[in-house]
Amino acid sequence: MLYESTRGSLDRVTGARGIIQGIAEDGGLFVPCRIPSLDLPLEDLAEMSYKEIAKWVLGKFFDEFEPDEISQCVEAAYDYKFTADDVVGFSKAGHGYFLELYHGKTAAFKDMALSLLPHLMKLALKKEGENRRLLILTATSGDTGKAALEGFKDVEGTDVVVFYPEGGVSQVQERQMVSQEGKNTHVFSIEGNFDEAQSRVKEIFADENFKEDLAKEGIILSSANSINIGRLVPQIVYYIYSYGKLLKMGIIKAGEPMNVSVPTGNFGNILGAYFAKEMGIPVGKFICASNENKVLADFFNTGLYDIRDITRKFILTNSPSMDILISSNLERLLYLGSGRDGDFVKNCMDSLRFMKCYTTMDSEEMNSVFGEFQGGEATEEETLKEIKKLWEEASYLMDTHTAVAYKVYEDYRERTLDESPTVIVSTASAYKFSEAVLEALGLEKQEKGFRSVEALEAYTKVPIPYGLKDLEKKAVIHKGKIKPEDMRTAIKESVILTNI
Numbered sequence: 312m313l314y315e316s317t318r319g320s321l322d323r324v325t326g327a328r329g330i331i332q333g334i335a336e337d338g339g340l341f342v343p344c345r346i347p348s349l350d351l352p353l354e355d356l357a358e359m360s361y362k363e364i365a366k367w368v369l370g371k372f373f374d375e376f377e378p379d380e381i382s383q384c385v386e387a388a389y390d391y392k393f394t395a396d397d398v399v400g401f402s403k404a405g406h407g408y409f410l411e412l413y414h415g416k417t418a419a420f421k422d423m424a425l426s427l428l429p430h431l432m433k434l435a436l437k438k439e440g441e442n443r444r445l446l447i448l449t450a451t452s453g454d455t456g457k458a459a460l461e462g463f464k465d466v467e468g469t470d471v472v473v474f475y476p477e478g479g480v481s482q483v484q485e486r487q488m489v490s491q492e493g494k495n496t497h498v499f500s501i502e503g504n505f506d507e508a509q510s511r512v513k514e515i516f517a518d519e520n521f522k523e524d525l526a527k528e529g530i531i532l533s534s535a536n537s538i539n540i541g542r543l544v545p546q547i548v549y550y551i552y553s554y555g556k557l558l559k560m561g562i563i564k565a566g567e568p569m570n571v572s573v574p575t576g577n578f579g580n581i582l583g584a585y586f587a588k589e590m591g592i593p594v595g596k597f598i599c600a601s602n603e604n605k606v607l608a609d610f611f612n613t614g615l616y617d618i619r620d621i622t623r624k625f626i627l628t629n630s631p632s633m634d635i636l637i638s639s640n641l642e643r644l645l646y647l648g649s650g651r652d653g654d655f656v657k658n659c660m661d662s663l664r665f666m667k668c669y670t671t672m673d674s675e676e677m678n679s680v681f682g683e684f685q686g687g688e689a690t691e692e693e694t695l696k697e698i699k700k701l702w703e704e705a706s707y708l709m710d711t712h713t714a715v716a717y718k719v720y721e722d723y724r725e726r727t728l729d730e731s732p733t734v735i736v737s738t739a740s741a742y743k744f745s746e747a748v749l750e751a752l753g754l755e756k757q758e759k760g761f762r763s764v765e766a767l768e769a770y771t772k773v774p775i776p777y778g779l780k781d782l783e784k785k786a787v788i789h790k791g792k793i794k795p796e797d798m799r800t801a802i803k804e805s806v807i808l809t810n811i
């Protein structure tokens with residue numbers, strides 16, 4: 312299986328090379344040159360464990376790895392660190408089936424892919440005979456950073472540098488990152504929002520001079536952001552698993568559709584669902600749920616991707632991991648949806664860069680993809696209301712991101728009367744966003760995030776995830792605060808000076 316760039320201009324690379332490189336040299340994202348079919352009777356999924364499905368799916372996308380090697384990666388990634396019965400949780404509550412992806416070490420769904428990515432990278436380095444040091448460069452809206460730090464901590468031959476927007480993450484998220492141990496971990500807060508951090512990181516990836524400087528030190532750049540194909544593939548697995556679960560529970564028969572509702576920021580998670588469908592899983596609608604930064608909801612309703620200042624402002628909300636205006640992975644949908652038209656994608660991306668908007672309305676092929684997606688948004692207030700409602704009706708506790716997905720699904724259901732079983736993708740533990748969840752439940756707001764965690768446990772009796780316990784007592788190790796223009800210097804100082 313080979314991978315090609317969404318901007319169409321370059322030769323194909325192996326999966327291993329794609330994982331190491333993170334982003335294509337022309338600035339595009341890697342996609343497999345064809346999407347493999349599942350190649351299994353759907354009925355079989357009902358009897359397969361999470362890890363069995365993971366091994367099967369990874370084998371299809373990375374066929375240059377031996378089955379044994381893949382098996383070792385999967386076993387090492389999804390071990391005791393995941394506390395749910397079968398890696399992920401699956402609970403019925405209200406009108407939804409909640410796919411709980413937050414039972415890993417950092418209590419958010421990023422663990423699903425970032426527990427696996429370091430193992431895939433090590434394997435990829437071996438396959439490619441690459442012996443330079445790998446520098447994992449990551450911009451985070453809060454959850455990717457911690458999951459990447461945990462995943463790569465003390466992994467030989469790697470350094471990991473994380474940038475997060477100052478004031479743009481919750482107190483729990485921040486402490487999780489700045490207390491990170493491991494000699495190869497480096498964390499900085501930057502002035503600016505997530506989009507700024509992500510754009511700068513992308514610029515650095517395209518900066519040949521900078522890369523040459525690093526190469527002289529024997530270092531190559533890679534990314535743990537969801538633009539890395541090694542992150543996307545693990546995110547296909549849980550959609551296939553969900554279908555098996557619904558079969559096993561007798562909710563659907565093989566061939567009948569399920570919907571998915573996904574709280575969306577960078578478009579990586581929901582893209583996993585799209586790939587699952589392309590592989591052969593019957594998915595009815597992809598419900599793409601946004602918070603008040605609703606650029607995607609508007610896009611799916613109009614075909615216009617528009618982040619011009621006159622149209623919208625960036626807003627900090629109570630679902631901060633979705634406070635994003637530039638959804639990187641949408642580029643992959645544009646590529647696949649347009650029949651792999653690299654020129655079309657390149658034009659859209661150029662237009663986004665220079666005019667801050669683009670339209671897909673002229674592309675007939677894209678219009679047919681649009682029929683499968685439903686965009687919707689939930690305000691902060693609606694999000695809180697939904698948390699309270701489901702807690703009171705079903706004693707089920709959701710975090711703010713999951714609540715956005717549930718609210719947008721409820722609106723969809725009311726509007727369309729579509730009763731197909733719907734998987735609500737649950738991306739974080741409520742404890743990661745306790746301040747907002749407390750407020751939702753009508754409890755007194757605590758001044759600090761840490762107090763809120765305790766208060767939430769006292770009230771709900773839902774256990775605190777082990778990764779979030781005693782966070783307040785953890786020492787702050789990383790104190791760097793920098794300006795966006797100083798990111799290159801910070802990187803060099805972190806990885807070159809410390810490795811001498």
Ligand SMILES: *Cc1c(COP(=O)(O)O)cnc(C)c1O
Nearest residue numbers: 454576577578579580632738739
């Ligand atoms: C990252 C994240 C999201 C958004 O996922 P994308 O793949 O960026 O669309 C939603 N919820 C939480 C809790 C997250 O950490």
